[in-house]
Amino acid sequence: MAERRAGAPRGVRSRILDPGDTALAAVLLLPAALLLSLVVLYPVGKLVWTSFTDLSLTSGAPAAFVGIRNFRWMLEDATFRQSLWNTILITLVTVPGALVAGLGLAMLANLPFRVKWPVRLSLLIPWALPLSFAGLIFAWFFHSEYGVVNDILRRLGFEGVIWFNSPRWAMVAVCITIIWKTASFVALILLAGLQTIPRSLYEAADVDGAGRWRQFVEITLPLLRPAIAVALIFRTITALQTFDVPFMMTRGGPGSSTTTLAMYIHQNTVSFLDLGYGSALAVVLFLISMLFTALYLRMIRARG
Numbered sequence: 001m002a003e004r005r006a007g008a009p010r011g012v013r014s015r016i017l018d019p020g021d022t023a024l025a026a027v028l029l030l031p032a033a034l035l036l037s038l039v040v041l042y043p044v045g046k047l048v049w050t051s052f053t054d055l056s057l058t059s060g061a062p063a064a065f066v067g068i069r070n071f072r073w074m075l076e077d078a079t080f081r082q083s084l085w086n087t088i089l090i091t092l093v094t095v096p097g098a099l100v101a102g103l104g105l106a107m108l109a110n111l112p113f114r115v116k117w118p119v120r121l122s123l124l125i126p127w128a129l130p131l132s133f134a135g136l137i138f139a140w141f142f143h144s145e146y147g148v149v150n151d152i153l154r155r156l157g158f159e160g161v162i163w164f165n166s167p168r169w170a171m172v173a174v175c176i177t178i179i180w181k182t183a184s185f186v187a188l189i190l191l192a193g194l195q196t197i198p199r200s201l202y203e204a205a206d207v208d209g210a211g212r213w214r215q216f217v218e219i220t221l222p223l224l225r226p227a228i229a230v231a232l233i234f235r236t237i238t239a240l241q242t243f244d245v246p247f248m249m250t251r252g253g254p255g256s257s258t259t260t261l262a263m264y265i266h267q268n269t270v271s272f273l274d275l276g277y278g279s280a281l282a283v284v285l286f287l288i289s290m291l292f293t294a295l296y297l298r299m300i301r302a303r304g
Contacts, residue, residue: 044286047279047282047283047286048279048283050063050275050276050279051070051071051276051279051280051282051283052065052066052067052068052070052276052280053065053066053276053279054066054069054070054276055274055275055276055279056273056274056275056276057273057275058272058273058274063276066276070276070277070279070280071280071284073277073280074280074281074284079256079259079264080261080264080281082256082257082259083256083259083260083261083263083264084261084284086171086256086257086258086259086260086261087239087240087242087260087261087262087285089171090171090174090175090178090239090242090246090260091236091239091240091242093175093179094175094178094179094182094235094239094242095232095235095236095239097175097179097183098178098179098182098183098185098186098235099186099228099231099232099235101179101180101183101186101187102182102183102184102185102186102187102189102190102231103186103187103190105123105183105184105187106186106187106188106190106191106193106194107194107220109123109187109191110191110194110195120191123184123187123188123191124184124188125184126180126181126183126184127181127184127185127188129181130244131181131243131244131245131248132244132245132247132248134177134180134181134244134245135177135244135245135246135247135248135249136248136249138173138176138177138180138245138249139164139248139249139250142163142164142173142249143163144160144161144162144163144164144165147163149161149163150163164249164250164253164254165254166254167254167255167257167258170249170250170253170254170257170258171257171258173249173250174245174246174249174250174258177245177249178239178242178245181245182235182238182239185231185234185235186231186235189227189230189231189234190224190227190228190231192227193223193224193226193227193228194220194224194227196223197219197220197223197224201219201223202215202219205218205219226300229296229299229300232296233293233296233297236292236293236296237289237292237293240261240285240288240289240292241262241285241289242260242262243260243262243263243266246258246259246260246263247263247266261281261284261285262285264281265278265281265282265285268281269282
């Protein structure tokens with residue numbers, strides 16, 4: 001009995017000095033979990049709580065819990081419905097556009113050039129350019145009087161377009177700018193995927209008499225699906241959060257025809273100082289982003 005009691009402390013000490021795999025994993029992951037909670041979980045939780053209050057910095061009154069009142073207001077808010085539709089429209093147009101353009105650029109950069117770095121460096125320039133700067137550049141490109149686009153149209157015999165006075169043409173200009181800006185990001189991801197495809201597969205297809213199109217459909221696209229899925233996830237999330245380009249090009253106009261949900265959140269929180277309603281709008285944008293991400297991941301899992 002005395003020997004058992006004497007051996008008990010040594011057993012506890014040995015478990016502390018030599019923990020099992022589960023305990024060791026928990027100890028090693030604890031700092032990352034605490035950091036994640038501090039950086040992600042707390043801000044998100046604070047945002048969700050604020051969305052159920054009437055916190056407004058202009059009133060000077062303390063925040064009071066109002067339940068889902070802010071979310072009910074969205075159903076009657078025409079600007080919210082317009083900004084939500086604009087955000088979805090930009091996502092539906094620019095994500096496939098950037099994917100198609102990025103795939104073409106990636107395949108071009110993957111060609112066996114003798115000197116590859118100028119081609120691949122050209123992909124980095126649009127990606128590295130700040131979004132607000134890209135918006136300013138294309139606002140000048142689409143200027144109705146001295147813009148490059150209207151100058152080209154006039155030289156080709158067409159009439160110039162007053163881009164930013166028409167809701168339709170303003171949205172077209174914004175979407176073109178976003179596709180140009182984001183296609184290089186998609187191209188860089190797809191280029192990395194293209195370089196993992198063995199050349200021996202194409203050589204074997206050449207021997208079998210398969211043409212370029214058949215090789216693209218039966219070799220390139222199937223093996224490129226993981227890279228395409230990653231590009232689509234990142235591109236969709238950033239498209240749903242579009243702010244800089246339309247803000248710098250149109251300020252959301254004419255009217256609210258190019259106002260995105262992120263711009264409307266900025267307007268309520270920064271301009272109107274209505275943190276309660278702005279937080280509710282941000283929660284809706286967060287849920288939409290999570291929904292699209294979950295759909296992509298489910299598609300990837302189903303195909304896998």
